């Protein structure tokens with residue numbers, strides 16, 4: 001996979017997403033992320049429309065349910081022709097295996113199944129939340145490594161984690177696995193709700209396979225130039 005910058009289309013109206021795409025220009029028909037907000041509003045028709053227009057779609061619905069339900073949901077999502085989908089690694093190996101099977105079962109003949117990415121610890125989780133609310137006695141890095149190991153054994157193609165954990169993950173899990181990292185901020189950006197953040201350049205140096213960027217691009221007065229700056233820093 002090329003070193004992608006996934007733009008998170010975190011909007012509640014297709015018009016806003018289309019407007020951003022227009023500002024970005026046709027040269028950048030590349031990698032987009034559709035999350036719960038837009039999917040719950042527009043459903044699968046907008047996803048299909050963007051797939052038909054040639055975009056690689058990261059459909060981020062973070063499935064987390066019993067294995068049978070996740071199998072059936074993944075089977076449906078595989079029919080949309082998206083590039084990758086997400087599940088929560090905390091759902092366990094049986095659930096991850098079910099997601100993988102569902103993706104394979106639902107993929108139309110002659111097409112590749114979407115890549116399966118397992119969310120480890122959300123980038124909005126701090127060390128204190130991990131310890132005091134999740135009652136996890138492992139350090140953040142050890143917890144992320146442990147979840148990633150489970151995900152890899154169960155057949156996931158990669159994980160979602162903070163750039164801060166990628167170097168440790170690669171040492172233990174290897175480089176034939178995808179490390180997709182949100183929590184990306186340029187030096188002058190506000191962190192907002194993100195706790196484990198890094199710049200695109202740091203994400204590159206840590207070894208991230210791809211980055212996910214929302215507000216730094218979507219709230220910029222000139223999204224196209226911010227996107228180009230981020231792309232340049234990361235590649």
Ligand SMILES: O=C(O)c1cc(=O)[nH]c(=O)n1[C@@H]1O[C@H](COP(=O)(O)O)[C@@H](O)[C@H]1O
Nearest residue numbers: 008060121122123160182183212213214215
């Ligand atoms: O799965 C994700 O994409 C994801 C996982 C995670 O741990 N943290 C995280 O921020 N994300 C997503 O990445 C995007 C980050 O958005 P910004 O914080 O606006 O750049 C959002 O769409 C989140 O849903």
